[in-house]
Amino acid sequence: MGSQNTPRSLVVVTNREPYIDEKTGQTVRRLQTAGGVVSALDPLLQKIHGAWVAWGSGSADRQTAPHGMMMVPPHAPQYELHRVFLSPEEVNGYYNRYANQGLWPLSHMLIERTQFSREAFHIYRAVNLKFARRVAQIAPEHGAVFSHDYHLALFARLIREMRPDLASAHFWHIPWPPFAIFRLCPQHQEIVRGLLGADILGFQTPQDVDNFLTAVERGLKYPVSREDGVVVVGQRQVQVRAYPISVDITAIEHMVATPRIARWSRAIRHRAQKENVMLGISVDRADYTKGILQRLAALDKFFERYPQYRERVSFLQVVVPTRTEVREYRTLYQKVTEDSERINLKYSRNAWRPIIHVRRSLDRPRLMGLFRAADFAMVSSLFDGMNLVAKEFISAQVDNHGVLLLSETAGAANELEEAFNFNPLDAGNFAEQLHQALTTPLAERSRRIRVMREQIHRHTIYDWMNHIVSALEAVAKDYASR
Numbered sequence: 460m461g462s463q464n465t466p467r468s469l470v471v472v473t474n475r476e477p478y479i480d481e482k483t484g485q486t487v488r489r490l491q492t493a494g495g496v497v498s499a500l501d502p503l504l505q506k507i508h509g510a511w512v513a514w515g516s517g518s519a520d521r522q523t524a525p526h527g528m529m530m531v532p533p534h535a536p537q538y539e540l541h542r543v544f545l546s547p548e549e550v551n552g553y554y555n556r557y558a559n560q561g562l563w564p565l566s567h568m569l570i571e572r573t574q575f576s577r578e579a580f581h582i583y584r585a586v587n588l589k590f591a592r593r594v595a596q597i598a599p600e601h602g603a604v605f606s607h608d609y610h611l612a613l614f615a616r617l618i619r620e621m622r623p624d625l626a627s628a629h630f631w632h633i634p635w636p637p638f639a640i641f642r643l644c645p646q647h648q649e650i651v652r653g654l655l656g657a658d659i660l661g662f663q664t665p666q667d668v669d670n671f672l673t674a675v676e677r678g679l680k681y682p683v684s685r686e687d688g689v690v691v692v693g694q695r696q697v698q699v700r701a702y703p704i705s706v707d708i709t710a711i712e713h714m715v716a717t718p719r720i721a722r723w724s725r726a727i728r729h730r731a732q733k734e735n736v737m738l739g740i741s742v743d744r745a746d747y748t749k750g751i752l753q754r755l756a757a758l759d760k761f762f763e764r765y766p767q768y769r770e771r772v773s774f775l776q777v778v779v780p781t782r783t784e785v786r787e788y789r790t791l792y793q794k795v796t797e798d799s800e801r802i803n804l805k806y807s808r809n810a811w812r813p814i815i816h817v818r819r820s821l822d823r824p825r826l827m828g829l830f831r832a833a834d835f836a837m838v839s840s841l842f843d844g845m846n847l848v849a850k851e852f853i854s855a856q857v858d859n860h861g862v863l864l865l866s867e868t869a870g871a872a873n874e875l876e877e878a879f880n881f882n883p884l885d886a887g888n889f890a891e892q893l894h895q896a897l898t899t900p901l902a903e904r905s906r907r908i909r910v911m912r913e914q915i916h917r918h919t920i921y922d923w924m925n926h927i928v929s930a931l932e933a934v935a936k937d938y939a940s941r
């Protein structure tokens with residue numbers, strides 16, 4: 460964080476809060492929510508004493524912040540966390556329905572799973588307004604706001620109407636679909652207009668930027684300059700750019716080098732070597748965009764087509780339940796369990812199982828230790844904004860021995876060109892690529908991992924944040940000088 464880039468004040472706005480209070484019986488536990496965005500922005504806000512506004516979703520959140528505000532982090536308070544409290548109807552309309560059953564599947568181009576309703580949109584809009592009102596109350600004059608994702612698509616425009624003195628950036632974490640798909644959203648014009656309330660709009664890849672600019676041209680007929688990545692909205696210019704998100708590779712390297720994690724990682728490797736087994740890994744939220752069932756179909760094909768790998772490859776699949784309020788997610792979770800059991804029944808021999816199915820979240824250091832130990836990782840998303848697991852696996856591979864199999868339709872495939880790519884819908888191609896990856900000589904595997912590690916070192920999560928925040932700071936200075 461260069462001092463010339465450090466903003467004087469910043470309000471971060473996200474759906475998920477950085478610190479959540481959960482109650483079990485009489486005990487309240489404060490947890491820092493995991494994830495790249497929190498781990499990059501939390502230290503920045505601590506340093507500049509900014510503010511974070513988010514949905515207060517923890518079961519003890521109202522109890523610990525009765526007026527909706529508390530200072531965090533817990534042991535050395537540095538910045539304000541403002542919790543927006545939502546009723547069950549609001550959670551359902553805004554989060555479960557409009558965001559997670561509407562914008563999420565549509566943006567991932569899974570139109571048959573997409574449902575929109577005017578009623579849910581009204582609630583979504585009302586919740587975005589609630590967030591904007593809170594930010595309008597607390598943001599200092601000529602401050603800057605950094606809002607996030609598909610939950611808050613209308614926020615930037617709403618805050619501009621209330622507080623035109625604020626500079627704002629919005630980052631869209633998921634893919635932006637082609638216009639032929641996006642226009643299926645009945646409120647597509649409102650959504651695009653809402654986002655154009657920001658001064659800076661960030662997407663994961665140039666393809667997403669391109670698709671968004673097409674939605675602006677075709678849906679709203681606003682003038683667009685593709686070379687400069689600028690949309691003209693009345694008297695204003697909105698900068699639309701690709702800012703691919705990344706990970707904190709140095710922190711991951713340190714994590715896997717700590718004696719405890721290095722030991723755990725070595726023990727897993729020794730055991731696999733003793734059993735003469737190559738170890739594969741995948742880690743996903745149980746979400747249909749991640750291609751978990753497609754990956755299982757490919758593994759089935761792999762053991763069928765290449766029987767020499769039976770008893771020689773074990774695949775550790777970590778699937779974490781998510782959005783369980785939505786029926787499709789519960790059904791998927793059940794199907795993943797069934798398919799894994801079916802494959803295990805079909806191929807298991809003696810003590811060997813092709814699939815080791817882990818159905819709970821693992822703590823981050825151990826997860827990174829598993830990534831260090833594994834011979835290969837598979838990321839099989841049908842579509843994915845970026846996919847941080849791919850970058851985390853590469854970051855944790857400090858012994859440079861593993862291979863990454865990466866779906867060509869995940870955002871990360873844009874950058875990680877040394878991965879083995881496959882089409883997640885083509886089980887045969889997927890199985891072939893896995894065979895090819897596993898028969899690649901160690902020297903070549905090492906070279907590929909090294910190239911990708913260097914790439915991630917050159918562009919970390921802090922670079923991502925600094926690029927956006929310094930562009931935002933330039934806009935804020937411009938506003939203040941007018």
Ligand code: GDG
Pocket residue numbers: 493494495632633704742743744777779819820821822823824826843844845846847848849851870
């Ligand atoms: C959205 C976009 C974009 C998972 N299981 C465990 C665990 N995780 C952690 C991973 C990783 C994160 O969760 C998942 O990040 P992804 O990027 O893979 O996917 P989404 O959650 O869908 O995120 C995505 C991202 O936003 C950022 O812009 O890349 O495209 O969809 O960090 O490690 N962490 C722990 N235990 C688990 O069991 N500790």
